[in-house]
Amino acid sequence: MVNYDVVVIGGGPAGLAAAIEAKNNGVNNILVIERDRELGGILQQCIHNGFGLHIFNEELTGPEYAERFIEELYEMGIEYKLDTMVLEVSPNKTIYAMNTTEGILNIQAKAVILAMGCRERTRGAINIPGTRPAGIFTAGTAQRFVNMEGYMVGKKVVILGSGDIGLIMARRMTLEGAEVKAVVELMPYSGGLTRNIVQCLDDYNIPLLLSHTIIDIKGKSRVEEVTVVKVDENRNPIEGTEKIFDCDTLLLSVGLIPENELSENAGVEIHPLTGGPVVNESMETSIEGIFACGNVLHVHDLVDWVTEESRRAGKNAARYVKNQLASNGNIKKTYAGYGVRYIVPQQVRVANIEEKLHLMMRVNDVYNSAKMVIKLDDEVYKRIKKNHLAPAEMESISIPAKDLINRSFTTISVELEVEEA
């Protein structure tokens, strides 16, 4: 049995930022466990730019963004293990992990930070009928093949889902000489950032078919064609609108799912809407001393927000180790009201807030000119005017601690006030 103060599971952007911040806050005995061959996580395959505008005030590529944290981790002498898989986390923070050189590792941590990231939704999860040939990839897998392994996955491509990875891959495949015939999106709006639609689709004349889906895949050995159909407002296919696309490849960018098998097995409570742990203001899960941050907690659109959130998790894990986190006390809840899909954190212990409480949330539809109304119980605390809100773009709200201390309330809610169209 080896002992550490803080063990971080996952060496992607979340884990790196959390580990560094824990060290910055006076904890020395830290271990980062990464299952892949290198640190940096999925950022390493995101060779496009657009990372770091908020954190570094400059535009970096994914590997460059990761490198800054990896370098810092090296300089700080934080211990890490690569190619190491965590098999089990127990509620009392015992960890079993394994790798080829040390075999089974039994680790006791004072605090654990869950930073395992997410995985992609697959064809099965969206259940497209048809044959099961080669040539169907999730966008991220295709991205790994193209950007890291150096192999192309197809020549004539249709992309289902307009999530950011799908949009990025539409451009990437085009630059590599493939013909991207269309990006097909079930919803009447894109699941990706506006800037990606402009830079990855519009600039390359790739059509974005909103309110469309794929209802059939043909091809015995390799994809040969897909049938695209328009859908009505209830997302049901409209008969007679079928269009057949001749293609050899179908990329799926239909959503990301936080990867919480370890968390669930440990007994951490999972939120049904985020798919990630229920956390409090300190990014602590339902198990004391187990924290969570990044895409394992809820799926982010910008890595910069992952970094910010993970720094909070790292700092609070350090506070926990140093017994500076009040474990009991009065628990307030957050509540996602009209138009808001979820809010993270779900619980707030006001006494632990340093300076500001940070709320992150997603709306459930596209809204133009709406107000976000923050309430403490029934009392309006603040209205924030927004010109544009979309499910693809995470919103965050900060509330100064001084506005919450010494006030009696049980729920902090956020809801939308929408002007009549």
Place this chain on the structure above:
Amino acid sequence: MKVDVAVIGAGVIGTYIARELARYNLNIVIIEKENDVANGTTKANSAIIHAGYDAKTGSLKAKTNVLGNRLQEELCRELEVPFERIGSFVVAFNDEEVEILKKLEEQGNNNGVPGLKILNQAELREMEPNLSEEVVAALYAPTAGIIGPFELAIALAENAADNGVEILLNSKVTSIDKSNNKYIIKAGSHKIETKYVINCAGLYADEINNMVNRPYFEIVPNRGQYHLFDKTAGDFVNKVVFQCPTKAGKGVLVLPTVHGNVLIGPTAENTGNKEANETTTEGFTFLREKAEKVVKSFPYYKVITSFSGLRAKTPTGDFIIEEVQESRGFINVAAIDSPGLSAAPAIGNYAIDILKTSAGAFEENKSFNPKRKAFKPFTELSMEEKQQLIDQDPRYGRVICRCEQITEGEIVDVIKRKAGALTLDAVKRRARAGMGRCQGGFCGPRVMEIIARELNIDITDVVKDGIDSYILTGATKTIYDDTENLAAATKED
């Protein structure tokens, strides 16, 4: 190539017969058109061992099912194949269906199925709490079970190969000529001369038969679609749950698999096409409607994959297991639709008896070893056992498939075995890498790397499943790393 017996088709029937014939001093070859064994009907079915009350008393189906069910246990023990005798229910929603249960019970008793019993609602609820309140009674068959169907055929193939049987993959039979008490088979690049032919070609058994004999039966493909759910969908049922049989088949079932997933299916559709193994929107709707009748609040969003398989039916309904009258030594084992998997060992033994009657007794192979070692899934080992294995071979310390926690050691093992994996899906069927909730998203590239390395082929030649199911189309654009070439290349443009 000269052999004594050529078995055509490496499904569960063909591999069983080859493995059993390896008990004698015979030269045996299995001829398979696909690039893996168990790649037809054997890989896509309900994965159950029926008790044996469905088939008409006196039919081959009834006899071989009840006997096959009994033989499975020992067979699966010898070959270390997952098999659990969990029992089954046929549920009834009204009095009319209760009458059907009674008839099934009587037929089952006549077929020799042990332990059949009709349970009332209360007894049933106790054993199967998630069943719909509308179920009023059920026929309980304690001997029904669940099995890994392709695992069984793969294990049979491995064990057959270990005992000297040769397996020719990628070898589609194109002609069979009969001359002087022997048969000349052309298959892929091979020419095989054999004394006996055993036709276990599944959906194509009629075509194989017709190469030599008069066309006296027809195989009609019947498609069955399925949904497979993630393990986290929970233990919805403890037993195999059937609805009352109709003319179309045994109805939609809900069952746990030997790997802890939940499976629902199948549909029963005459497609008229032996390659039509696609799934359809109509099929999905049908499955959902039927399954919802039986089980409350099914988590449909936890479907991890949907698939369909084709059953090799024949209009007359019963199995065809016989030596062809005009062709001595040519034995058809055809029209093996449900309960073919359950009956497989009995079907095989029956066919071998026919062969022995025709050929006379065979000399016993004294070195026959009936045992085959499965790799024990790494996840099922204790921490100490895991450590021991990693000490022996460090590749067991590297997890490749995260969802199912499959290690590099296991993947190399299934590639290196006899009748080993050559494709991505073949690895998936043997080691379960890519079988989990990400469906190979993370591990696919890594598994391909391992296959390429172990088989010493280029990664772009690694296929998903069928021969032409290529995954990569080539390298990405490359950068000229010496300026002379760059200059030359630029000039040409």
